[in-house]
Amino acid sequence: MSAVMDEPMQTVERPIPRSQRGPVPTHVTTSYGMWLFLLSDIVMFAAFFAAFVVLRDHTAGGPAGRDLFHRQTVLIETGCLLLSSFSCALQGIGVEYRNKTVTYIAAAVTLALGAAFMFLELSEFTQMIADGAGPGRSAFLSGFFALVSLHGLHVACGMLWLVVMLAQVATLGFSPKVVRRLQCFNLFWHALDIVWVGVFTVVYLGAFT
Numbered sequence: 001m002s003a004v005m006d007e008p009m010q011t012v013e014r015p016i017p018r019s020q021r022g023p024v025p026t027h028v029t030t031s032y033g034m035w036l037f038l039l040s041d042i043v044m045f046a047a048f049f050a051a052f053v054v055l056r057d058h059t060a061g062g063p064a065g066r067d068l069f070h071r072q073t074v075l076i077e078t079g080c081l082l083l084s085s086f087s088c089a090l091q092g093i094g095v096e097y098r099n100k101t102v103t104y105i106a107a108a109v110t111l112a113l114g115a116a117f118m119f120l121e122l123s124e125f126t127q128m129i130a131d132g133a134g135p136g137r138s139a140f141l142s143g144f145f146a147l148v149s150l151h152g153l154h155v156a157c158g159m160l161w162l163v164v165m166l167a168q169v170a171t172l173g174f175s176p177k178v179v180r181r182l183q184c185f186n187l188f189w190h191a192l193d194i195v196w197v198g199v200f201t202v203v204y205l206g207a208f209t
């Protein structure tokens with residue numbers, strides 16, 4: 001019995017994931033990959049912006065942006081998204097100081113503002129389609145729905161991502177991988193705000209100039 005107790009305990013080493021192998025720290029490779037994703041996403045948005053600019057005067061005798069867009073509604077949408085960028089920054093501060101209360105409250109505000117933005121945008125789409133100004137009405141409307149819907153899809157995915165991250169904070173705490181994922185989310189959300197400034201300027205303000 002004593003001989004068995006004196007034997008050294010064997011430890012089983014867990015294999016290192018491929019993403020963590022090599023001389024570069026994990027947070028560097030994660031940040032690099034996220035920036036590559038954002039740059040590729042911006043290139044895609046640039047293509048949609050270019051298509052819209054080419055097609056915006058091709059109304060096929062139908063309504064133009066000046067006839068369809070409601071400036072007050074668009075201003076409220078823009079305010080919601082820009083304020084959500086501020087609350088997202090506060091969430092990042094909460095993560096940096098490992099403060100769950102600040103993180104949860106700021107994330108809840110971000111989700112609420114994102115939901116308000118999506119509601120207003122979907123209401124605008126629904127009203128336009130009900131008035132016969134759907135994406136099939138003209139090349140201008142096809143370009144408009146493609147560009148703005150692409151941005152809205154990104155916002156919806158970002159909101160889902162944030163909900164998943166909050167669940168991970170609740171279960172895993174502020175572990176290094178959770179913190180890295182939250183930092184990537186912050187970059188993604190701020191990038192969406194920058195893209196929306198372009199949409200607001202080119203699509204909506206451009207319709208009244």
